[in-house]
Amino acid sequence: MRTKWCRAFPGLAEQVVQARHFVAALVAEKGPVDDATLVVSELATNAVRHSLSGAEGGWFLVVVGFGDGFVRIEVVDQGGERVPHLCDVTSAVTAKVHRVWVFRWC
Numbered sequence: 001m002r003t004k005w006c007r008a009f010p011g012l013a014e015q016v017v018q019a020r021h022f023v024a025a026l027v028a029e030k031g032p033v034d035d036a037t038l039v040v041s042e043l044a045t046n047a048v049r050h051s052l053s054g055a056e057g058g059w060f061l062v063v064v065g066f067g068d069g070f071v072r073i074e075v076v077d078q079g080g081e082r083v084p085h086l087c088d089v090t091s092a093v094t095a096k097v098h099r100v101w102v103f104r105w106c
Contacts, residue, residue, distance in 0.1 A: 011058030
């Protein structure tokens, strides 16, 4: 990865919009902005809703990396009270969205 940017956000639902603006500004002219903002919106919302990042004083971190022909978006949250585990994808819509992201970014 040639360039990497990161920014921490308070773990509040209204900060998801700010995370989208952050990613859109970085990705503009380098990649598909609409796809990038969709990805960060989904990941940041999950961090706020389903992890300790959404608790009082919580935060989440957005990392955007650029390489040769690709953009990588990460959202780091504060984890949860339970140990994470893999689940089967039960929603056809979710499966389709994930496939689109894979094909669009590769």
